[in-house]
Amino acid sequence: MNARPLDRDAATHRGLGAVVIELSAAIVAVSDEAPKTLLVSPADLAPRQGLPYGPFDPAGHRTLEEGLRAWVQEQTALHLGYVEQLYTFGDRFRDPKERAGGPRPVSVGYLALVRQTALKDVGESTWGDWYRYFPWEDWRDGQPALLESLIVPQLMDWLEDAKTKPDRTRRQERINLAFGLGGSAWDNERVLDRYELLYEAGLILEASLDAGQEASPKRAAVQARAGAVLTKDHRRILATAMGRLRAKIKYRPVIFELMAPTFTLYQLQRAVEALSGARLHKQNFRRLVANEGLVVPTGHISDQTGGRPAELFSFRREVVHERPAPGVRVPVKVSKRTT
Amino acid sequence: MNARPLDRDAATHRGLGAVVIELSAAIVAVSDEAPKTLLVSPADLAPRQGLPYGPFDPAGHRTLEEGLRAWVQEQTALHLGYVEQLYTFGDRFRDPKERAGGPRPVSVGYLALVRQTALKDVGESTWGDWYRYFPWEDWRDGQPALLESLIVPQLMDWLEDAKTKPDRTRRQERINLAFGLGGSAWDNERVLDRYELLYEAGLILEASLDAGQEASPKRAAVQARAGAVLTKDHRRILATAMGRLRAKIKYRPVIFELMAPTFTLYQLQRAVEALSGARLHKQNFRRLVANEGLVVPTGHISDQTGGRPAELFSFRREVVHERPAPGVRVPVKVSKRTT
DNA sequence: GAAAGTTATACTTACTTTGAGCATATCATT
DNA sequence: AATGATATGCTCAAAGTAAGTATAACTTTC
Numbered sequence: 001m002n003a004r005p006l007d008r009d010a011a012t013h014r015g016l017g018a019v020v021i022e023l024s025a026a027i028v029a030v031s032d033e034a035p036k037t038l039l040v041s042p043a044d045l046a047p048r049q050g051l052p053y054g055p056f057d058p059a060g061h062r063t064l065e066e067g068l069r070a071w072v073q074e075q076t077a078l079h080l081g082y083v084e085q086l087y088t089f090g091d092r093f094r095d096p097k098e099r100a101g102g103p104r105p106v107s108v109g110y111l112a113l114v115r116q117t118a119l120k121d122v123g124e125s126t127w128g129d130w131y132r133y134f135p136w137e138d139w140r141d142g143q144p145a146l147l148e149s150l151i152v153p154q155l156m157d158w159l160e161d162a163k164t165k166p167d168r169t170r171r172q173e174r175i176n177l178a179f180g181l182g183g184s185a186w187d188n189e190r191v192l193d194r195y196e197l198l199y200e201a202g203l204i205l206e207a208s209l210d211a212g213q214e215a216s217p218k219r220a221a222v223q224a225r226a227g228a229v230l231t232k233d234h235r236r237i238l239a240t241a242m243g244r245l246r247a248k249i250k251y252r253p254v255i256f257e258l259m260a261p262t263f264t265l266y267q268l269q270r271a272v273e274a275l276s277g278a279r280l281h282k283q284n285f286r287r288l289v290a291n292e293g294l295v296v297p298t299g300h301i302s303d304q305t306g307g308r309p310a311e312l313f314s315f316r317r318e319v320v321h322e323r324p325a326p327g328v329r330v331p332v333k334v335s336k337r338t339t
Numbered sequence: 340m341n342a343r344p345l346d347r348d349a350a351t352h353r354g355l356g357a358v359v360i361e362l363s364a365a366i367v368a369v370s371d372e373a374p375k376t377l378l379v380s381p382a383d384l385a386p387r388q389g390l391p392y393g394p395f396d397p398a399g400h401r402t403l404e405e406g407l408r409a410w411v412q413e414q415t416a417l418h419l420g421y422v423e424q425l426y427t428f429g430d431r432f433r434d435p436k437e438r439a440g441g442p443r444p445v446s447v448g449y450l451a452l453v454r455q456t457a458l459k460d461v462g463e464s465t466w467g468d469w470y471r472y473f474p475w476e477d478w479r480d481g482q483p484a485l486l487e488s489l490i491v492p493q494l495m496d497w498l499e500d501a502k503t504k505p506d507r508t509r510r511q512e513r514i515n516l517a518f519g520l521g522g523s524a525w526d527n528e529r530v531l532d533r534y535e536l537l538y539e540a541g542l543i544l545e546a547s548l549d550a551g552q553e554a555s556p557k558r559a560a561v562q563a564r565a566g567a568v569l570t571k572d573h574r575r576i577l578a579t580a581m582g583r584l585r586a587k588i589k590y591r592p593v594i595f596e597l598m599a600p601t602f603t604l605y606q607l608q609r610a611v612e613a614l615s616g617a618r619l620h621k622q623n624f625r626r627l628v629a630n631e632g633l634v635v636p637t638g639h640i641s642d643q644t645g646g647r648p649a650e651l652f653s654f655r656r657e658v659v660h661e662r663p664a665p666g667v668r669v670p671v672k673v674s675k676r677t678t
Numbered sequence: 679g680a681a682a683g684t685t686a687t688a689c690t691t692a693c694t695t696t697g698a699g700c701a702t703a704t705c706a707t708t
Numbered sequence: 709a710a711t712g713a714t715a716t717g718c719t720c721a722a723a724g725t726a727a728g729t730a731t732a733a734c735t736t737t738c
Binding site for chain 2: 712713714715716717718
């Protein structure tokens with residue numbers, strides 16, 4: 001025990017392999033009732049798209065977050081408001097360059113929220129629908145057909161592939177929990193669990209690419225239907241972002257970072273639905289939002305609706321002081337599930 | 340715009356300043372009704388204690404978490420069960436070696452939970468009471484005297500030091516939110532907010548050490564009473580761990596990672612109280628725990644109590660499948676606060 | 679210009695959960 | 709046997725929730 005050198009810092013500095021720190025941003029907005037994320041496709045990522053990212057520069061960046069903001073501003077001309085760190089990934093071989101002798105990328109993922117107003121494509125960057133990359137996550141029109149027709153059967157194959165009995169049990173458990181099978185309910189926050197499970201089961205194209213192996217034609221056909229591919233581990237970061245955001249809107253008023261300064265209650269509901277991937281009970285939603293004191297009527301009226309004009313509301317900042325966990329309650333409308 | 344080199348990875352590899360990735364673990368256990376954390380005091384950290392940590396080795400470590408587990412095992416002979424990544428910090432000058440030309444440390448903090456049974460000091464490592472480092476966080480015997488006598492007045496001084504009006508307002512807001520003043524309630528999860536505020540206000544010894552300045556004798560006296568010092572930014576990591584854990588016990592059954600295989604409901608309550616830093620309503624606590632199906636009676640009886648023997652329970656793993664967010668509910672007993 | 683469709687919002691009702699407390703059971707100690 | 713400690717059962721009012729119905733205020737269609 002304690003075979004390590006006494007000065008671990010110096011040891012690191014000299015001895016160990018090369019590492020680069022990448023700062024990546026999942027920049028999220030909601031428009032047209034869809035959650036969207038900003039994607040870039042610069043030459044060095046081709047042909048895959050990816051999140052805006054750049055290396056951390058210890059000389060120029062005082063903090064990691066500052067570095068991230070600088071990179072995003074440079075690459076997309078967007079000035080970020082709300083920014084939150086998500087997770088740091090350092091798994092081997094998530095970047096093809098590593099196999100070719102490149103340094104190990106350690107990527108620090110961030111979630112940033114911007115308003116619809118800022119939503120225009122700039123240069124190489126475009127806004128992509130979240131659900132394009134995670135089609136199984138959108139339950140607004142009931143359970144996505146993809147789940148029953150493709151994903152669950154494939155997961156069952158993966159389950160059968162288990163070498164040992166305990167391994168099989170563990171796989172079964174994970175599948176049940178992540179995908180709401182075997183008595184568990186679908187938890188819309190477990191986005192990352194689901195993605196990682198699909199990755200391990202080989203249904204995600206990135207898994208084959210990272211492994212440096214061509215998938216069989218059959219498998220490739222499956223992967224083609226399981227969401228669009230991104231570069232490196234950016235889809236994983238996006239999954240983390242989605243999961244975090246779905247959880248966070250419930251206990252912090254982050255949803256308002258995505259809304260225009262004034263909005264109707266229905267617009268607010270639509271935004272929450274878009275993020276949550278579920279339909280909400282309208283009357284209860286308004287009651288909850290009103291009771292929690294999250295919004296305040298502006299007295300103005302929207303004229304953009306088809307029917308009766310709706311009142312415009314704005315976010316009531318003071319809630320943050322009044323309640324311990326001021327977030328939007330999410331009264332999910334239960335749709336009958338096919339078990 | 341887009342003045343960056345096309346291949347950002349190669350650019351990083353060559354051009355930028357040196358970075359090391361440190362993996363640090365806040366290892367938490369509960370015993371004697373106190374939350375404890377494992378601290379080491381190897382030569383290279385002297386005279387300050389610190390969390391177990393070591394550099395990430397891309398050649399040897401397949402993932403960051405694997406690297407962390409390896410380091411902890413080597414340094415403390417502890418085999419970790421539950422491990423969770425917390426946050427990645429990369430702020431400038433949190434390590435004195437950096438001023439002397441050392442590389443920028445980027446530290447990835449982890450939270451690990453171990454049972455009381457594993458709780459013995461090994462070699463250089465000792466278990467320290469959490470509240471030794473955050474004395475203002477323990478509200479089990481009412482509001483800590485320290486808050487009113489020392490911290491709040493000092494924060495008010497810091498408030499007055501604000502240069503501009505908006506800066507003053509911002510400081511006031513932060514103080515109110517973090518410390519439950521001006522109409523806000525004390526939120527036991529905002530551990531990191533409070534620590535960072537105290538750090539900025541100069542009440543934390545580490546702030547002076549990081550800045551490379553000696554504090555005035557008066558200030559030093561304040562710092563001496565505001566919790567014990569740790570090396571580098573380890574106290575910040577510990578704050579993050581505490582905040583995360585306090586939040587997480589409410590929606591994931593992580594508390595059981597800290598309990599022996601069987602326990603009485605009162606022991607469970609004591610553990611939750613220790614972590615939360617608040618007293619709970621006993622009858623309601625039991626009702627909640629029972630109703631949520633978190634525990635199952637073993638049929639055995641504890642003989643360690645003073646009064647009527649208590650029944651022994653064990654964790655019911657299946658809850659994880661039944662409820663969307665199975666955690667221990669925390670029915671805090673409100674003690675009258677002096678505003 | 680009346681009917682139909684759309685959207686907004688108010689209100690009802692049965693049911694569940696919570697907060698706070700009282701009461702009682704079962705032990706050790708004096 | 710009395711006292712004190714802990715464990716556990718139970719009550720009850722207040723508040724909150726899910727799932728509706730009802731009605732209001734507009735646009736579009738015929």
